[in-house]
Amino acid sequence: MNDDDLVSAAKKAAENAIIPFSGFRVGAALLASDGRLFAGCNIENPSLSMSVCAEQVAFMNALSAGAREFTKVAVWADYDQFVTPCGKCRQLILEFAPHATVLMADRNGSFMVRKIGELLPLPFRHRQGGDKG
Ligand code: THU
Numbered sequence: 001m002n003d004d005d006l007v008s009a010a011k012k013a014a015e016n017a018i019i020p021f022s023g024f025r026v027g028a029a030l031l032a033s034d035g036r037l038f039a040g041c042n043i044e045n046p047s048l049s050m051s052v053c054a055e056q057v058a059f060m061n062a063l064s065a066g067a068r069e070f071t072k073v074a075v076w077a078d079y080d081q082f083v084t085p086c087g088k089c090r091q092l093i094l095e096f097a098p099h100a101t102v103l104m105a106d107r108n109g110s111f112m113v114r115k116i117g118e119l120l121p122l123p124f125r126h127r128q129g130g131d132k133g
Helices: 003-014 054-064 087-096
Strands: 026-032 037-041 070-077 101-105 111-115
Touching: 003 026, 003 037, 003 054, 003 070, 003 101, 003 111, 026 054, 037 054, 054 070, 054 087
Parallel strands: 070 101
Antiparallel strands: 026 037, 026 070, 101 111
16 A cells, blocks of 8 residues: 555545534544554544544554554645644554654645654653553
8 A cells, every 4th residue: 555545545534524613624544564454533522522533543443453563654634734643643653653654644635754753752651560462
């Protein structure tokens, strides 16, 4: 799967966004190391803190299906600038895809590329007494 295809998958996922509050439509697509593709969209809730970003939905979808390594993360938004993941999603991406390349697209499908380590330098880490299953 090439980068344009992954961005297209993120755009496709965004069609299912539930965005009554922000009107900001986002989709995310992850490429797992085993070749599988996972996607998600943002889902908002009247209890606003329950709203979830597209990246979160995509990762929960992938992780719950057993995927554990990811090479690329694409994020698309119906926006005239490249959409850059929020801080919480950067932490999420770094935790589960520490070496991933992040493709950040605008509504036309043009995208900017960065490693997650560039987007979140000096991340919080804690490894004592646990593993990721
Ligand atoms: N949103 C995402 O889905 N991903 C991001 O990285 C940034 C923000 C969503 C959350 C909310 O539904 C809407 O965009 C406005 O913040």
